Amino acid sequence: MMPVVSPAKLQEFSLDEATRVVQEFKDQPGTLINALHKLQQTFGYVDEAALPMLAKLFNVSRAEVHGVTSFYHDFRRSKPGRYTIRVCQAEACQAMGSEELSAAIKQLLACDFHETTADGLFTLEKVYCLGNCACSPNIMVDKQTYGRVSPASFKALTQQLAEKAAVSK
Numbered sequence: 001m002m003p004v005v006s007p008a009k010l011q012e013f014s015l016d017e018a019t020r021v022v023q024e025f026k027d028q029p030g031t032l033i034n035a036l037h038k039l040q041q042t043f044g045y046v047d048e049a050a051l052p053m054l055a056k057l058f059n060v061s062r063a064e065v066h067g068v069t070s071f072y073h074d075f076r077r078s079k080p081g082r083y084t085i086r087v088c089q090a091e092a093c094q095a096m097g098s099e100e101l102s103a104a105i106k107q108l109l110a111c112d113f114h115e116t117t118a119d120g121l122f123t124l125e126k127v128y129c130l131g132n133c134a135c136s137p138n139i140m141v142d143k144q145t146y147g148r149v150s151p152a153s154f155k156a157l158t159q160q161l162a163e164k165a166a167v168s169k
Protein backbone atom coordinates (compact mmCIF):
# COMPACT_ATOMS: atom_id res chain seq x y z
CA MET A 1 0.00 0.00 0.00
CA MET A 2 1.14 3.48 -0.82
CA PRO A 3 2.10 5.53 2.27
CA VAL A 4 -0.78 7.69 3.48
CA VAL A 5 0.01 11.39 3.27
CA SER A 6 -2.31 13.91 4.87
CA PRO A 7 -3.85 16.11 2.14
CA ALA A 8 -2.75 19.12 4.19
CA LYS A 9 0.88 18.11 3.57
CA LEU A 10 0.49 17.73 -0.19
CA GLN A 11 1.95 20.41 -2.39
CA GLU A 12 0.28 22.00 -5.40
CA PHE A 13 1.70 20.40 -8.52
CA SER A 14 4.27 22.34 -10.49
CA LEU A 15 6.56 20.91 -13.12
CA ASP A 16 9.56 22.72 -11.65
CA GLU A 17 8.99 21.17 -8.22
CA ALA A 18 8.25 17.76 -9.76
CA THR A 19 11.53 17.93 -11.70
CA ARG A 20 13.38 18.89 -8.53
CA VAL A 21 12.00 16.10 -6.32
CA VAL A 22 12.81 13.29 -8.76
CA GLN A 23 16.42 14.38 -9.38
CA GLU A 24 17.68 12.00 -6.68
CA PHE A 25 16.61 9.06 -8.88
CA LYS A 26 18.37 10.28 -12.00
CA ASP A 27 20.85 7.85 -13.56
CA GLN A 28 19.71 5.02 -11.32
CA PRO A 29 18.43 2.19 -13.49
CA GLY A 30 15.04 0.78 -12.52
CA THR A 31 14.09 3.71 -10.32
CA LEU A 32 11.30 5.15 -12.46
CA ILE A 33 8.84 3.56 -10.07
CA ASN A 34 10.56 5.22 -7.09
CA ALA A 35 10.30 8.57 -8.83
CA LEU A 36 6.59 7.98 -9.43
CA HIS A 37 6.12 7.14 -5.73
CA LYS A 38 7.96 10.34 -4.81
CA LEU A 39 5.68 12.41 -7.04
CA GLN A 40 2.61 10.79 -5.55
CA GLN A 41 3.87 11.40 -2.00
CA THR A 42 4.62 15.03 -2.83
CA PHE A 43 1.54 16.00 -4.82
CA GLY A 44 -0.94 13.20 -4.05
CA TYR A 45 -0.98 12.09 -7.69
CA VAL A 46 1.14 11.83 -10.81
CA ASP A 47 0.25 14.74 -13.04
CA GLU A 48 0.10 14.11 -16.79
CA ALA A 49 2.50 17.02 -17.28
CA ALA A 50 5.25 15.13 -15.42
CA LEU A 51 5.31 12.19 -17.84
CA PRO A 52 7.45 13.75 -20.60
CA MET A 53 9.93 14.96 -17.99
CA LEU A 54 10.17 11.46 -16.49
CA ALA A 55 10.58 9.89 -19.93
CA LYS A 56 13.50 12.20 -20.63
CA LEU A 57 15.08 11.72 -17.21
CA PHE A 58 14.93 7.93 -17.40
CA ASN A 59 15.57 7.71 -21.12
CA VAL A 60 12.40 5.74 -21.84
CA SER A 61 9.39 6.46 -24.02
CA ARG A 62 6.38 8.37 -22.74
CA ALA A 63 4.35 5.24 -23.50
CA GLU A 64 6.51 3.28 -21.06
CA VAL A 65 6.00 5.84 -18.30
CA HIS A 66 2.29 5.87 -19.03
CA GLY A 67 2.28 2.05 -18.98
CA VAL A 68 3.83 1.93 -15.50
CA THR A 69 1.39 4.47 -14.05
CA SER A 70 -1.55 2.60 -15.57
CA PHE A 71 -0.37 -0.84 -14.48
CA TYR A 72 -0.07 0.07 -10.80
CA HIS A 73 -3.50 1.16 -9.64
CA ASP A 74 -1.98 2.83 -6.58
CA PHE A 75 -0.74 5.66 -8.79
CA ARG A 76 -3.39 8.32 -9.00
CA ARG A 77 -3.64 10.38 -12.17
CA SER A 78 -5.73 13.15 -10.70
CA LYS A 79 -5.69 15.21 -7.54
CA PRO A 80 -7.13 13.29 -4.56
CA GLY A 81 -10.10 14.51 -2.54
CA ARG A 82 -9.88 16.13 0.89
CA TYR A 83 -10.14 12.69 2.50
CA THR A 84 -9.00 9.36 1.11
CA ILE A 85 -11.23 6.48 2.16
CA ARG A 86 -9.84 2.97 1.80
CA VAL A 87 -12.23 0.06 2.12
CA CYS A 88 -10.71 -3.28 3.09
CA GLN A 89 -11.38 -6.04 0.59
CA ALA A 90 -9.31 -8.81 2.18
CA GLU A 91 -10.60 -12.12 3.48
CA ALA A 92 -11.66 -11.33 7.06
CA CYS A 93 -13.46 -8.17 6.03
CA GLN A 94 -15.06 -9.97 3.10
CA ALA A 95 -16.40 -12.61 5.48
CA MET A 96 -17.99 -9.80 7.50
CA GLY A 97 -19.69 -8.12 4.56
CA SER A 98 -17.14 -5.77 2.98
CA GLU A 99 -18.62 -6.39 -0.48
CA GLU A 100 -22.05 -5.20 0.64
CA LEU A 101 -20.45 -2.34 2.55
CA SER A 102 -18.44 -1.34 -0.54
CA ALA A 103 -21.60 -1.33 -2.66
CA ALA A 104 -23.39 0.85 -0.09
CA ILE A 105 -20.42 3.23 0.12
CA LYS A 106 -20.20 3.57 -3.65
CA GLN A 107 -23.90 4.32 -3.80
CA LEU A 108 -23.77 6.79 -0.92
CA LEU A 109 -20.81 8.70 -2.35
CA ALA A 110 -21.98 8.27 -5.96
CA CYS A 111 -18.46 7.33 -6.89
CA ASP A 112 -16.52 4.18 -7.71
CA PHE A 113 -13.13 2.96 -6.48
CA HIS A 114 -10.20 5.07 -7.77
CA GLU A 115 -12.56 8.02 -8.15
CA THR A 116 -13.24 11.23 -6.24
CA THR A 117 -16.67 12.56 -5.32
CA ALA A 118 -18.00 15.46 -7.37
CA ASP A 119 -17.55 17.86 -4.43
CA GLY A 120 -13.86 16.93 -4.16
CA LEU A 121 -14.26 15.71 -0.58
CA PHE A 122 -13.72 11.96 -0.80
CA THR A 123 -11.48 9.72 -2.86
CA LEU A 124 -12.42 6.07 -2.69
CA GLU A 125 -9.79 3.33 -2.80
CA LYS A 126 -9.50 -0.39 -2.03
CA VAL A 127 -7.06 -1.77 0.48
CA TYR A 128 -6.11 -5.33 1.36
CA CYS A 129 -5.96 -5.81 5.14
CA LEU A 130 -5.51 -3.00 7.60
CA GLY A 131 -4.32 -5.32 10.36
CA ASN A 132 -7.55 -4.91 12.28
CA CYS A 133 -9.27 -8.12 11.15
CA ALA A 134 -10.92 -8.78 14.54
CA CYS A 135 -13.07 -5.68 14.01
CA SER A 136 -14.08 -6.34 10.39
CA PRO A 137 -15.29 -4.85 8.18
CA ASN A 138 -12.73 -2.05 8.27
CA ILE A 139 -12.11 1.17 6.46
CA MET A 140 -9.33 3.73 6.74
CA VAL A 141 -9.82 7.48 6.38
CA ASP A 142 -6.45 9.08 5.73
CA LYS A 143 -4.45 7.49 8.59
CA GLN A 144 -7.33 6.54 10.89
CA THR A 145 -8.80 3.02 10.89
CA TYR A 146 -12.49 2.45 11.65
CA GLY A 147 -13.73 -1.04 12.54
CA ARG A 148 -17.13 -2.76 12.41
CA VAL A 149 -18.30 -0.24 9.85
CA SER A 150 -21.89 -0.42 8.66
CA PRO A 151 -23.53 1.63 5.90
CA ALA A 152 -25.23 3.70 8.63
CA SER A 153 -22.03 4.35 10.60
CA PHE A 154 -20.24 5.16 7.35
CA LYS A 155 -22.89 7.70 6.45
CA ALA A 156 -22.61 9.32 9.88
CA LEU A 157 -18.82 9.41 9.61
CA THR A 158 -18.83 11.06 6.19
CA GLN A 159 -21.32 13.64 7.42
CA GLN A 160 -18.98 14.47 10.31
CA LEU A 161 -16.01 14.69 7.96
CA ALA A 162 -17.92 16.94 5.57
CA GLU A 163 -18.85 19.24 8.46
CA LYS A 164 -15.25 19.30 9.66
CA ALA A 165 -14.04 20.16 6.17
CA ALA A 166 -16.61 22.96 5.89
CA VAL A 167 -15.48 24.47 9.21
CA SER A 168 -11.77 24.31 8.30
CA LYS A 169 -12.23 25.96 4.88
Ligand code: FES
Pocket residue numbers: 088089090091092093094128129130131132133136138
Ligand atom coordinates in the same frame (compact mmCIF):
# COMPACT_ATOMS: atom_id res chain seq x y z
S1 FES B 1 -8.95 -8.36 6.32
FE1 FES B 1 -9.68 -6.35 6.59
S2 FES B 1 -8.44 -5.65 8.24
FE2 FES B 1 -7.65 -7.60 7.84
